[in-house]
Amino acid sequence: MKIHINGEEKEILDGFNIAALLEELEIRPGRVVVELNRTIISREAQESTSLKEGDVLEIIHFVGGG
């Protein structure tokens, strides 16, 4: 199925949850925040939140900035 991650369209396996996707992308969950279709998904809820076709996911972190 296709979902959007950080503005890019990605093909992922059906039934992936957010925690599994982060692992697949090799992203450390402790340093990022995830937003699914404009709703923040807390770390605790990431494993129980399954992704579906057309989902829009934002994965953000802190960078240097002023």
Add this chain to the structure above:
Amino acid sequence: MPDVFELGEKVYQSRLIVETGKYKNFEETKKAIEVSGAEIVTVAVRRVNITDPHKENLLDYLSPKKYTILPNTAGCYTADDAVRTCRLAREAGVGKMIKLEVIGDDKTLFPDVPATLEAAKILVKEGFIVLPYITDDPITAQKLQDIGCAAVMPLAAPIGSGLGIRNPYNIRIILEQATVPVIVDAGVGTASDAAIAMELGCHGVLMNTAIAGAQDPILMAEAMRLGVEAGRKAFLAGRIGKKLYATASSPLEGVLA
């Protein structure tokens, strides 16, 4: 009594707040911040590069245990975007103090004041400690203070311009009516600018380019620390009045006839 800086829910020794953009690398960022003595550092909220997730993370260099991490809303042009960014930042678990900036225009990077007020209202209601970046306009400062912002942060000059305090009189008016800390945010170019801000009575100074863009950022970080300290001490000491004519410093009595 020690002179401390109360901001939000904490007390700080340093009145210099530094931002973390434009450094060569994280190592330089870390070193400059250490030397600056700053205890509050701003960071920006951005998308993770999903094609290169192994890139180092800024927080590996700036521990939230050591520093108060102050997420900003840089790059936001609407109240909605700024509020969304703050909610994401809070979820990262570094606290609820945020630097609110809603930019109105690319060229000047001046704030969009109505949008800043709108976002501030929402964020204060949601329990954020809001530090808004504003123009040096006393009316805006007053309104944001009334909304419940924890400080007001007037610009000294455009972001990254290094022009220094362009309108010290407006800053003075803002200070006169302020019931929250006034932090000069943006426009500082060199240590004397930081000292002038503090001599005016500002409670803190926030900067990025003046340090990161200097030929030697580490040395400038030290200069800024000293500039802020010197300005603060001069403010507390109470400067002499300005007069047109001389006043002799040596006694007038006992001069040889």
